[in-house]
Amino acid sequence: DLSQDVKDEL
């Protein structure tokens, strides 16, 4: 799942 990662950008 591509959207599982925590969003690490500001």
Add this chain to the structure above:
Amino acid sequence: MNLFRLAGDMTHLVSVVVLLLKIHTIKSCAGVSLKTQELYALVFAARYLDLFVHFVSLYNTVMKLVFLASSFTIVWYMRRHKIVRRTYDKEHDTFRHHFIVLPCLVLGLLLNEKFTFREVMWAFSIYLEAVAILPQLVLLQRTRNIDNLTAQYVFFLGAYRVLYIFNWIYRYFTEPHFVHWISWIAGIVQTLLYGDFFYYYILSWKNNVKLELPA
């Protein structure tokens, strides 16, 4: 973190520092759009909801807090500070910013990576950020004497967006699962909005004349 990303974050930080410097030391917000600043405060409030849920890194947390605090501080200065608020060019800052919040929210509800509260708010914040600069650009067009700090503020803000695109290209080729269509498309739209400004900014810088945007 790659160099483009870091440089992007730093130019974003510089833009905020430049704006705060102008407001705090010169006690003037002439040429600055309160509407854009309110939209940014909303953007960060909606996007950084994960501040209390996910820990990414100390860097990430500190930067998020800085952008949240600075955006609300700027709005406070422009609305409440008894000297600064008098320098606000209300007559020319007429962009109907409330009317772009709702479409962005609807878009966030329809196009998101996952239909959860935080993901919808994240997508909403991405769409809103893409258009949040519009009131500021409109105000610049109507301002006769754009001071250097205001022009530099917008320039650094635009540079941050350009650098983020390089960052995404870099990440796309170096990280196997890095695909975020929503932020990429919205980010490209946002960057294109600066095109005109960049053109005239560089022209004024090259010819060493004061920046002026044609209406």
